[in-house]
Amino acid sequence: MSGETTRAMIEVDKLNVVFGQGADRVHAVRDVSFRVPEGTTFGLVGESGSGKSTVLRALSGLNPDWTGRIAVAGQAQTARRGKAFYKLVQMVFQDPYGSLHPRHTVDRILMEPLAIHRLDDPERRIERVLGEVGLGPDFRFRYPHQLSGGQRQRVAIARALILEPRILLLDEPTSALDVSVQAEVLNLLQRLKQERGLTFVLVSHNLSVVAHMCDDLAVMNHGVVVEELAVAQLKRREPQHPYTRQLMVASLGYDRAAVDRFEDFGLER
Amino acid sequence: MSDKPLLAIEDLHVSFPTRKGVVEAVRGVSFSLGREKLGIVGESGSGKSMTGRAILRLVAKPGIVKARRLEFDGIDLQGASEAELRRIRGQRISMVMQDPKFSLNPVMRVGEQIAEAYRTHQKVSQAEAKRRALDMLKAVRIRDPERVARAYPHEVSGGMGQRIMIAMMLIPDPDLLIADEPTSALDVTVQLQVLAILDDLVTQRGMGLIFISHDLNLVASFCDRVVIMYAGRVMEICDAKNLDAAQHPYTRGLLNCLPRIDGDGRDLAVLRRDPAWMEHGL
Numbered sequence: 001m002s003g004e005t006t007r008a009m010i011e012v013d014k015l016n017v018v019f020g021q022g023a024d025r026v027h028a029v030r031d032v033s034f035r036v037p038e039g040t041t042f043g044l045v046g047e048s049g050s051g052k053s054t055v056l057r058a059l060s061g062l063n064p065d066w067t068g069r070i071a072v073a074g075q076a077q078t079a080r081r082g083k084a085f086y087k088l089v090q091m092v093f094q095d096p097y098g099s100l101h102p103r104h105t106v107d108r109i110l111m112e113p114l115a116i117h118r119l120d121d122p123e124r125r126i127e128r129v130l131g132e133v134g135l136g137p138d139f140r141f142r143y144p145h146q147l148s149g150g151q152r153q154r155v156a157i158a159r160a161l162i163l164e165p166r167i168l169l170l171d172e173p174t175s176a177l178d179v180s181v182q183a184e185v186l187n188l189l190q191r192l193k194q195e196r197g198l199t200f201v202l203v204s205h206n207l208s209v210v211a212h213m214c215d216d217l218a219v220m221n222h223g224v225v226v227e228e229l230a231v232a233q234l235k236r237r238e239p240q241h242p243y244t245r246q247l248m249v250a251s252l253g254y255d256r257a258a259v260d261r262f263e264d265f266g267l268e269r
Numbered sequence: 270m271s272d273k274p275l276l277a278i279e280d281l282h283v284s285f286p287t288r289k290g291v292v293e294a295v296r297g298v299s300f301s302l303g304r305e306k307l308g309i310v311g312e313s314g315s316g317k318s319m320t321g322r323a324i325l326r327l328v329a330k331p332g333i334v335k336a337r338r339l340e341f342d343g344i345d346l347q348g349a350s351e352a353e354l355r356r357i358r359g360q361r362i363s364m365v366m367q368d369p370k371f372s373l374n375p376v377m378r379v380g381e382q383i384a385e386a387y388r389t390h391q392k393v394s395q396a397e398a399k400r401r402a403l404d405m406l407k408a409v410r411i412r413d414p415e416r417v418a419r420a421y422p423h424e425v426s427g428g429m430g431q432r433i434m435i436a437m438m439l440i441p442d443p444d445l446l447i448a449d450e451p452t453s454a455l456d457v458t459v460q461l462q463v464l465a466i467l468d469d470l471v472t473q474r475g476m477g478l479i480f481i482s483h484d485l486n487l488v489a490s491f492c493d494r495v496v497i498m499y500a501g502r503v504m505e506i507c508d509a510k511n512l513d514a515a516q517h518p519y520t521r522g523l524l525n526c527l528p529r530i531d532g533d534g535r536d537l538a539v540l541r542r543d544p545a546w547m548e549h550g551l
Contacts, residue, residue: 047456048427149313178312178483180540183526187536205457212528212537235531250457251530253490259465262458 007074009167009199010036010059015068017054017223028054029066030223036216038166041193041200043210043217043231045247051223052203053171059201060091060169072167087117090160094172096152100144106130106155107140113163125162133158134188150181154188161192168193170202174209186213207251211235219244221265274301275445275477276324279338283319283501286331294319294332296501297550302445306471306478308488308509310523311498317481320498321447324479325358342444360390363438367450369430373422380406380418383437390441405436409466428459432466439470445477453482464491485512485523497523502550519546 017029029051036042044052057063059070064079071077073088093099100109107126114122127137133154144152153173160168173189174182186209193200204210210217211234218228219241227241239245243265249258283295295316300307311317323334326346339346341362349357366372374382383405384398393401399418406414409432422430431451438446448467452460468491471478482488488495489512497504497520505517515521525538 047458179485179523180312180526183528183537183539186528187539190536206528208528208530208532211530212532212534237531246458248530250461253486254461254464254468255490256465256468259461262462 006037006039008035008071009038009073010034010042010201011069011071012055012059013069013071015055015058015066015070017051017058017063017066019065028223029058031068032218032220032223032225033068034216034218034225034228036199036201038199039193039197040215041202041213043214044201044203044220045205045207045210045217046220047205047247049222050220052220054223055220056091056169056171056201056203060089061085062091083117086165087163088165089167089169090163090165091169091171092153092156092160092173095176096149096156097144097176099156100152102144105141105143106135106147109144109155109159110162113159117163119163129158129162132161132192134184148181149177150184153177153181153185157185157188157192161196164196165198166196167199167201170200172204173202175204175206182209189213207234207247219247226265273343274303275342276302276479277338277340278320278324279336281320281323281336281339282334283316283323283328284333284335286333294501295323298498298501298503299551300496300503300506302477302479304475304477305494306468306480306492308492308495309479309481309498310483310485310488310495312483312523314500315498316501317483317498318449319501321364321449321479321481324447325362325364326354327364359386359438359443360441361443362445362447363441363443365431365434365438365446365448365451368454369422369427369434372434373430375422377421378418379420379422379425379433383418383433383440386437387440401440402436405440406433408439408470409433409436410462411436428455428463431455431463435463435467435470439474442474443476445479446471447479447481449481450483451480453484460487486527500547502546504546505551518543 013033015029015032019026019028032055034042044055046052054063058066061081069076110126111122114125119125130137130139135151135154174185177185192198202210202213211231214231216230218225221243227239227244229239233239237248239248246262279299281295281298284291284293298320309317309320319328322328326334328334336347380399380402383402387398387401403414403418406417411417411432417425452463455463480488480492489509492509494506495509495512496506499519504519505515507515522540526540528537
């Protein structure tokens with residue numbers, strides 16, 4: 001791993017998440033551990049139901065029912081998170097159509113976190129953050145329905161950034177966008193990361209997006225991390241686990257012969 | 270391709286009158302199709318889905334479909350009566366939509382729905398239709414067709430649901446299948462498995478396939494030819510295997526802005542839209 005020398009911004013140790021009880025019990029995340037050095041991007045890859053988003057939700061405090069250890073910036077976390085945590089960690093969701101209040105203007109959407117955290121000079125902060133995400137001051141008094149999908153995702157990023165956090169949790173931030181808009185949003189995230197020295201955790205089903213954005217990644221299947229690897233290994237097409245190799249082949253496009261070699265990866269214990 | 274195309278479209282227009290004036294979703298699209306796999310690729314709002322729907326005259330009012338020529342196997346689809354269209358829809362041209370959750374009848378068993386699709390077009394007994402439905406489920410590689418036939422749509426996974434849709438659309442043995450983002454809601458490996466089934470059936474039955482998708486890489490690797498659409502117009506039609514040599518700046522732009530597994534991690538190229546593309550199609 002690349003980050004042994006730098007400080008770990010996020011440490012996750014033997015994280016387990018269980019939903020339901022009795023016959024409906026689902027062990028969604030099993031013994032997941034990883035660490036994310038400061039200033040790097042960590043990718044969580046997997047198909048639907050793999051538990052990747054559940055890990056992110058436990059990390060962000062949206063799901064309080066977990067066991068194990070989560071430490072952020074050296075601080076061990078409990079189920080409940082205070083304001084100080086959210087000053088440090090913010091999240092961007094997949095669907096920019098669902099994550100912005102439809103009856104609030106961009107101005108009000110950006111004002112809310114400032115009011116909660118009692119930050120001074122909201123005028124200057126809103127103008128600045130809108131500029132940073134590539135939206136001019138014209139956008140400030142628009143409603144979400146007056147914006148395109150890409151513009152909405154920029155507003156969602158602005159809302160996350162306005163508290164000046166050090167960590168962004170990104171849950172499929174571009175999978176609802178057209179590829180040309182995806183490129184713009186990914187470039188924006190990379191630029192912001194460099195300018196502010198942010199640490200990212202990126203959840204995605206798209207191996208190409210993860211390869212482009214991340215330093216290290218973990219591949220999940222049925223709640224288990226089957227393999228953790230550096231992106232350089234992925235780029236050399238040298239993943240060790242057959243599931244990772246299959247995902248890699250699949251993401252290169254349709255190949256009739258390759259499909260016949262696909263295996264069904266069931267529950268791994 | 271044979272000399273006589275299965276489907277010929279010339280100068281297709283789809284427009285919607287609104288209070289603020291007429292919105293043109295499709296603006297002069299022309300292409301022809303033989304017994305091959307043709308991909309239509311474009312971003313949201315490019316008119317790719319409307320083109321697919323216009324072929325079956327499924328554009329809802331107040332939408333207006335106009336074309337210089339809209340011909341399927343020698344039949345003028347524009348002049349056809351509703352009765353003629355009903356004989357064509359499903360039996361000769363059928364359509365697979367994106368999400369099986371919204372396209373299957375939620376209160377009818379899967380087997381009955383597939384049998385119904387068959388009996389609508391063929392005069393056969395219920396028992397015969399049921400047998401055909403089970404055969405068709407086997408053909409889309411469902412391991413336990415008896416059990417799946419008895420299931421309701423909510424009891425099956427997304428990948429299985431899409432295979433059921435394909436079974437239902439192919440059981441009347443159509444000449445042309447229009448698939449509108451048939452696998453976009455599925456995981457990548459399941460997506461390719463479903464495409465392989467579609468691929469095999471299209472090849473075995475000598476059908477024509479129109480595959481509508483936003484995924485340029487997928488279409489290039491799956492189809493024989495690709496139509497690239499932007500703002501309701503065709504920018505370029507090229508052979509899928511020569512897509513890397515595509516000429517049009519829009520096609521090049523789309524290809525360049527995709528992240529790649531073996532990319533160098535530098536900023537992705539950003540697509541610069543030329544207003545001239547709005548005015549001049551192929």
